[in-house]
Amino acid sequence: xxxxxxxxxxxxxxxxxxxxxxxxxxxxxxxxxxxxxxxxxxxxxxxxxxxxxxxxxxxxxxxxxxxxxxxxxxxxxxxxxxxxxxxxxxxxxxxxxxxxxxxxxxxxxxxxxxxxxxxxxxxxxxxxxxxxxxxxxxxxxxxxxxxxxxxxxxxxxxxxxxxxxxxxxxxxxxxxxxxxxxxxxxxxxxxxxxxxxxxxxxxxxxxxxxxxxxxxxxxxxxxxxxxxxxxxxxxxxxxxxxxxxxxxxxxxxxxxxxxxxxxxxxxxxxxxxxxxxxxxxxxxxxxxxxxxxxxxxxxxxxxxxxxxxxxxxxxxxxxxxxxxxxxxxxxxxxxxxxxxxxxxxxxxxxxxxxxxxxxxxxxxxxxxxxxxxxxxxxxxxxxxxxxxxxxxxxxxxxxxxxxxxxxxxxxxxxxxxxxxxxxxxxxxxxxxxxxxxxxxxxxxxxxxxxxxxxxxxxxxxxxxxxxxxxxxxxxxxxxxxxxxxxxxxxxxxxxxxxxxxxxxxxxxxxxxxxxxxxxxxxxxxxxxxxxxx
Numbered sequence: 263x264x265x266x267x268x269x270x271x272x273x274x275x276x277x278x279x280x281x282x283x284x285x286x287x288x289x290x291x292x293x294x295x296x297x298x299x300x301x302x303x304x305x306x307x308x309x310x311x312x313x314x315x316x317x318x319x320x321x322x323x324x325x326x327x328x329x330x331x332x333x334x335x336x337x338x339x340x341x342x343x344x345x346x347x348x349x350x351x352x353x354x355x356x357x358x359x360x361x362x363x364x365x366x367x368x369x370x371x372x373x374x375x376x377x378x379x380x381x382x383x384x385x386x387x388x389x390x391x392x393x394x395x396x397x398x399x400x401x402x403x404x405x406x407x408x409x410x411x412x413x414x415x416x417x418x419x420x421x422x423x424x425x426x427x428x429x430x431x432x433x434x435x436x437x438x439x440x441x442x443x444x445x446x447x448x449x450x451x452x453x454x455x456x457x458x459x460x461x462x463x464x465x466x467x468x469x470x471x472x473x474x475x476x477x478x479x480x481x482x483x484x485x486x487x488x489x490x491x492x493x494x495x496x497x498x499x500x501x502x503x504x505x506x507x508x509x510x511x512x513x514x515x516x517x518x519x520x521x522x523x524x525x526x527x528x529x530x531x532x533x534x535x536x537x538x539x540x541x542x543x544x545x546x547x548x549x550x551x552x553x554x555x556x557x558x559x560x561x562x563x564x565x566x567x568x569x570x571x572x573x574x575x576x577x578x579x580x581x582x583x584x585x586x587x588x589x590x591x592x593x594x595x596x597x598x599x600x601x602x603x604x605x606x607x608x609x610x611x612x613x614x615x616x617x618x619x620x621x622x623x624x625x626x627x628x629x630x631x632x633x634x635x636x637x638x639x640x641x642x643x644x645x646x647x648x649x650x651x652x653x654x655x656x657x658x659x660x661x662x663x664x665x666x667x668x669x670x671x672x673x674x675x676x677x678x679x680x681x682x683x684x685x686x687x688x689x690x691x692x693x694x695x696x697x698x699x700x701x702x703x704x705x706x707x708x709x710x711x712x713x714x715x716x717x718x719x720x721x722x723x724x725x726x727x728x729x730x731x732x733x734x735x736x737x738x739x740x741x742x743x744x745x746x747x748x749x750x751x752x753x754x755x756x757x758x759x760x761x762x763x764x765x766x767x768x769x770x771x772x773x774x775x776x777x778x779x780x781x782x783x784x785x786x787x788x789x790x791x792x793x794x795x
Contacts, residue, residue, distance in 0.1 A: 368671040369643070372684065384688050386737050387630050387669045389577055389600060391584075398552045398581040405556035406591070410563050416553040423524050425548055428557070429564040432543050438532035448533065451504055451727035452540060458729030459509045462748040475764020479757040487517035487566055488751060489558030490543070491573030492534055494523035494550055497627075500533035505731050505746065506572050507541035513751035517566050518543045519558055521573075523550030550575075552582035559586035559593040572596040572746060574733060576628075596746055600737035601630040604721055605690035605710075607681045609697040610640040612717070618649035620694050621670075623721055626657055629665035634688060635672040636681045643672065682706040691736040692721045711740045765791060 370383060404412040410428045418424050440448075468480040490506040493499050503520060510518050520543045522534050530538075530546055538546060547554055547565050555575075559582075561567025571583055571593060583595040604624035608617045621633045637643065657663055675681050682703055685693055689709035697703065700715040707713060711734030712724050725732045735743035760768065769788045776784035789795060 370671060370673050372673050372675045372680065383671065383673070384738070386600065386603070386632055389630070391577070391581055394577050394581045395585065398578055398585060401552040402556040402559075402582055402585050402589075405553055405562070406560040409557075410565070413547075413549050413553050413557050413562065413565075416551065417524070417549045420551055420553075421523055421549075423526060423528055423548075425524065425528060427564070428549065428562065429519075429545050429547050431545055432535075432538050435530070435535060435539075435546070437539065438535045440532055440536055444533065445536065447727075448500070448504070448536060448540075451501070452508065452537070454727055454729035455504055455508045455731070456512065459512050459731075459748045463512070473764070473767060475761040475766075476768055477759045477764075479759075480754050481757060482752040482754050484514040484516070484752055485569050486515065487519070487568040488515045489547075489555075489568035489571040489573075490518065490520045491550075491555060491558075491571065491575050491579060492520060492522040493573075493575050493579075494531065494534075498531050498534070500531065500537050501726050501732065502573060503534050503537040503543075504541065505733050507537060507543050509731070509746065509748045510751050511542040513748055515751055517545070517568070519545045519547055519566055519568055521547040521549060521554035521558060523554075524548040550579075552578045555579055555582035555586065559589075559591045568593065570594045570596070570751075572733065572750065574599050574602075577630075596733065596750055597735045597743045598737065598739050599733075599735070600739075601632065602627040602692075603632045603634075603690055603736055604692040604694060605634045605636060605685055605688055606694045607636045607678070607685060607697060607703075608641060608646075609638060609678065610642070611698060612641070612696040614642070614645040614649040615653070616717070616720070617646050617696060618653050620696070620720055621650065622653055622657065622663060624692065625663045625666040625670065626659045627662075627666070629662050631666040633666065633670040634690070636684055637672065637674055638677055638681065639674060641674075678703065679706070685710065689738045689740045691734045691740065692724070694719070694721055709741050711735050711745045 372380070375383070401412075401416060404416075413428050414425050417428075467482060468478075470478050472478050488510050490503065490510065492503045492506070503522070507518065507520065520534070520538050522530060525531060528548065530548060535546070537543075545566060547557055549557065555571060557565045558568045558571055569592075571586070573579075573596070575583075577600075580599050584598070586593050587595050602624050604620065606617055606620050617635065621635060624631055625633050635646070654660060654663055654667075673684060675684055678697060683706075685707065686709045691711040692714065693707065693710035693712070694714045695703055695707070696717060700717075704713070704715065712730055712732070714721050714724060724730050731746045733746035734740070735745065765788070769792045773785045773788045773792075773794075776782070776788070
C-alpha cells in the first residue's frame with residue numbers, strides 16, 4: 263500500500279506526485295500513495311542490484327505533536343499540516359533520503375490514538391486461512407490416501423523435482439562436504455544449543471511426599487516419534503534443523519523424521535544433512551510444503567508416522583499442521599506459527615545503524631513479515647531513517663524487504679515504561695531491548711517468544727548460535743504459548759504411591775469426597791482397603 267516508486271530527480275517527483283490520483287485513506291487515516299506511471303523496467307538478471315525495488319525506509323520524526331521535543335525542519339504550512347496529522351495519531355512518512363526509489367512506513371504517536379486505533383495497530387497482516395485451508399485439504403487427503411505416490415506428485419508439481427526415494431535413512435547417506443569455516447560455525451552453534459537444552463533436564467522431574475506415606479512424582483518420557491519441518495523455499499535454514507534436532511536428541515526421541523525440500527538435483531542441502539547426522543536424525547523426508555507435513559502426520563509406505571510435528575513454514579505448512587492437529591491423524595503440533603516478526607525498543611543512545619539492522623534482519627525473512635519500532639520522544643528517528651535507507655538499498659533480498667516494511671510501522675510512546683506496556687500488548691515473536699540497563703526492564707516484560715537484552719544482543723545470535731531456540735510463537739501467540747524447548751519433546755506422567763500408613767491417613771478424606779459426589783465405587787475402592795463401611 264505504501265510502497266512508492268519515484269525518480270531520483272526531485273523535480274520529477276513533484277510533477278508526478280501532483281498528477282497522482284488520491285487513494286482511499288486507510289482505517290487509521292493513513293494517506294496512501296499509488297505507484298507512478300511505468301518507467302524503464304528493472305533488469306531481472308541475477309547480478310542486478312534491484313535498487314529500484316527498495317532504497318529506504320523513512321520513519322519521519324513526529325516532533326510537532328510531542329511536548330519538549332526539538333524543533334522539526336518543517337516550517338509554515340508544512341509544519342502546521344504535520345502537526346494536525348500528528349494530533350490525529352498518524353503521520354505519513356516523508357520522502358526517503360536514498361535514491362533512486364523510496365519506501366515509507368507509517369509512524370504513530372501512541373498517546374494521540376483513540377481506543378479503537380490502539381487495538382487496530384496491534385493487528386498483524388491478515389492471513390486468509392479459509393482459502394489456504396481449501397487449498398491444503400486436498401493435498402493432505404491425497405497423501406493420507408495414496409502415500410508416497412502423492413508426495414512424489416506434489417513435489418514434482420511444486421518443487422520441480424522427480425524423486426527416486428521419498429524417504430532416506432540418514433545412516434545410509436554419505437557425509438556431506440563442507441568448507442571448514444562453515445563446519446566450525448555449525449559446531450559452535452550445536453554445542454551452545456546442546457548446553458542450553460541439556461540444562462533444562464535438571465528441572466523436569468518432581469518427587470514430593472505430600473503427607474506421611476503419600477509420595478507423588480512427575481516423571482518425563484520422550485515422545486516416541488517426532489517430525490521436524492525445515493523450510494527450504496526463499497531461504498535454506500539449516501539453523502532450524504539444529505534448533506529442532508538437538509533437543510529431540512537430548513530428549514531421547516526414538517524416531518526423528520526431518521522433512522525438507524530437496525535441491526533441484528534431488529539431494530538434501532549439505533548443511534542440513536550435516537546437522538541431521540550430527541544431531542541423530544533417523545530419517546529424511548525429501549519434500550516440503552503441505553505434502554511433507556501430511557506424510558509425517560499420516561505416515562506413508564516409507565515415512566514413519568510421527569506423534570508431533572515441529573517447525574516453522576509458510577502459510578500452507580502452517581495450515582497443514584493445523585488441519586492434522588484437528589483430524590483423525592492423532593498428531594499434535596508445537597504451536598501456531600505465522601510470519602516472522604520483531605519489535606525493537608530503542609532509547610536515544612541506541613546506535614541508529616544497529617536499530618536499522620535489527621529491523622531489516624526480520625523484514626528480509628518474507629513479504630508478510632512485520633517489524634515494529636517503539637521509541638521515546640527524544641530518539642532521533644531521522645538518523646534511524648538514514649541508516650535503514652543505506653542498509654536496505656544494499657540487501658540482496660531487497661524486494662522482499664520492501665514488501666515487509668510496507669506493513670510495518672514505528673510508534674512514539676511517552677517513556678520506556680510505556681514502551682514495555684506496548685510490547686506486552688503486541689506480544690512479539692522477537693523482542694529487542696536496545697536501551698541502557700536493559701536487564702532492569704525484564705520484570706516488566708511478560709509477552710515475547712524470545713528477548714534480546716542490551717546494546718550487543720542482536721536477534722541474529724538467537725537465530726543461530728547463542729543456545730536458545732529460534733522456533734517461537736508469532737502473531738501474538740506469545741501471550742499463551744512458549745517457544746520450542748526440551749519440554750516440547752517430552753511428555754510427563756504423574757505417579758503416586760501410598761503406604762498403608764498413608765492410606766490410613768488419607769483414605770477417610772477421599773471416601774468422604776467420593777460420597778459427596780455420589781460415586782460409590784470410588785468410595786468403596788478406599789473403604790474396602792481400610793476395612794470400614
